[in-house]
Amino acid sequence: MSLKLILSINAGSSSVKVSIFTYTSPTTKPKQIADIQISGLTSPPATLKYSRNGSQQIANKEILSVRSAQDAWAYILNTLINDHDFTALQHPDDIEFACHRVVHGGDYERPTRIDQDTFHHLEALSDLAPLHNAGALEIVKAVHDKCPKTTNIAFFDSSFHATIPAPAKTYAINQDIARKNGLRKYGFHGLSYSYINRVCASHLSKPASEMNLIALHLGSGASACCIRNGQSVDTSMGLTPLAGLPGATRSGDVDPSLIFHFTHEAGKLSPGSTKDMHITQAEQVLNKESGWKALTGTTDFGTISSKAGEGDEMCKLAFDIFVDRIVGYVGSYYVKLDGDVDALVFAGGLGEKGSALREAVVKKVGCLGFEIDRSKNEKPGDEVVVDVGKEGARHRVLVCQTDEQAEMAGQCAKESDNLRRP
Ligand SMILES: Nc1ncnc2c1ncn2[C@@H]1O[C@H](COP(=O)(O)OP(=O)(O)O)[C@@H](O)[C@H]1O
Ligand SMILES: CC(=O)OP(=O)(O)O
Ligand SMILES: [Mg+2]
Numbered sequence: 001m002s003l004k005l006i007l008s009i010n011a012g013s014s015s016v017k018v019s020i021f022t023y024t025s026p027t028t029k030p031k032q033i034a035d036i037q038i039s040g041l042t043s044p045p046a047t048l049k050y051s052r053n054g055s056q057q058i059a060n061k062e063i064l065s066v067r068s069a070q071d072a073w074a075y076i077l078n079t080l081i082n083d084h085d086f087t088a089l090q091h092p093d094d095i096e097f098a099c100h101r102v103v104h105g106g107d108y109e110r111p112t113r114i115d116q117d118t119f120h121h122l123e124a125l126s127d128l129a130p131l132h133n134a135g136a137l138e139i140v141k142a143v144h145d146k147c148p149k150t151t152n153i154a155f156f157d158s159s160f161h162a163t164i165p166a167p168a169k170t171y172a173i174n175q176d177i178a179r180k181n182g183l184r185k186y187g188f189h190g191l192s193y194s195y196i197n198r199v200c201a202s203h204l205s206k207p208a209s210e211m212n213l214i215a216l217h218l219g220s221g222a223s224a225c226c227i228r229n230g231q232s233v234d235t236s237m238g239l240t241p242l243a244g245l246p247g248a249t250r251s252g253d254v255d256p257s258l259i260f261h262f263t264h265e266a267g268k269l270s271p272g273s274t275k276d277m278h279i280t281q282a283e284q285v286l287n288k289e290s291g292w293k294a295l296t297g298t299t300d301f302g303t304i305s306s307k308a309g310e311g312d313e314m315c316k317l318a319f320d321i322f323v324d325r326i327v328g329y330v331g332s333y334y335v336k337l338d339g340d341v342d343a344l345v346f347a348g349g350l351g352e353k354g355s356a357l358r359e360a361v362v363k364k365v366g367c368l369g370f371e372i373d374r375s376k377n378e379k380p381g382d383e384v385v386v387d388v389g390k391e392g393a394r395h396r397v398l399v400c401q402t403d404e405q406a407e408m409a410g411q412c413a414k415e416s417d418n419l420r421r422p
Helices: 069-081 116-124 133-146 159-163 175-181 190-203 258-262 281-288 291-296 301-309 313-336 348-353 355-364 374-378 404-414
Strands: 005-011 015-022 031-039 046-052 055-063 095-102 151-156 213-218 222-228 231-235 343-347 385-387 396-400
Touching (some): 015 404, 031 069, 069 133, 095 133, 190 343, 190 385, 291 301, 301 313, 343 348, 343 355, 348 355, 348 396
Parallel strands (some): 005 095, 213 343, 343 396
Antiparallel strands (some): 213 222
16 A cells, blocks of 8 residues: 555645645654645746655746636646656545645634535635635635545644633624624634744744744735744734735735725625625725735735835835834734743745845844844745844844644644544
């Protein structure tokens, strides 16, 4: 019999990333054997990258036909199955577990096997994560159809934030209605924060349960997380991933009244709604037509950052808005941690690649004891965690190559005996 595989699927708002792992037992760490991703879904043409056993097979191939998470998944599965040299994955039955990153998990606090009931519960949450859940569930359906023997497990971005205390997660609104409708802060990017906490703990030789971090996951969607003793005690996203920091197409926090002055049709159903997902014009505007795209015309922060450096006015404004909002969270979380901070951590596409952004943020929070080492910051290298702070500074600054797929695979292997279908 061939080796059993875990396939981890991460449907982000601008990308679909899939990693394939082998595993032998619940106590051994899964080994990544292939990684394939399609990114740039919000700034076409999308590009494909594929590597197997550490060697690159495809580098940045432009694929004009792919425009959605579903297209991306179909393209990825085809690429894997048609790679006849990928001997570990020759047949769909080789995949024992498919791990799906599901952004909004409502009250789910643990990874959950997806049966019909769970699927319907998650469908009901799609309206609360309009850039994510519906796409992820389409992929679940496709795996279910194409790989009938595979067990599908949902891993929730919101689970890591189940520890946020009441004052931080409660909105100051009528609590009867809040409870009835589940209106509270959930928080997202939790798979990433869980991974960041663990690998940074190992980098600093500290137990994961004693880590105090201000962690920034800055991707197409961006958030900040305050971690005390290895647990989330606050985060910037809220009921939905719209709250907090701006993103590629998201406004982040605005005065809630703003939308009624922006359009008189705020409450009407948006033409962007589908059979499975209902969103209002307000949600359409603030989730899909705002952020970097609205300010600069592009969702690629790499481009924005370099144009800002060349003096483009709107790109500079977008860059400065981001720095302004990020440092607001760093200051707030520094106070929540009573200044007892092991590190400020940058992760996610922009956090890992955006050296100018890191430099600008760290400079602004210099008064708290963070300092950047410019040469380390320019080229942090390929290690999972790298120090980019100045030696001798009061607090450390780290860059972490976060890996939501590895986080899911690790948790899946550990709990495989419980997650397997009876
Ligand atoms: N060199 C760069 N500098 C700054 N940002 C970058 C750079 N390269 C890519 N990015 C940003 O990273 C984003 C993708 O981040 P990622 O975390 O992979 O996205 P997702 O939210 O889809 O998971 C891109 O949209 C782009 O804005
Ligand atoms: C929650 C969220 O915004 O995720 P992503 O950054 O992957 O789009
Ligand atoms: Mg992401």
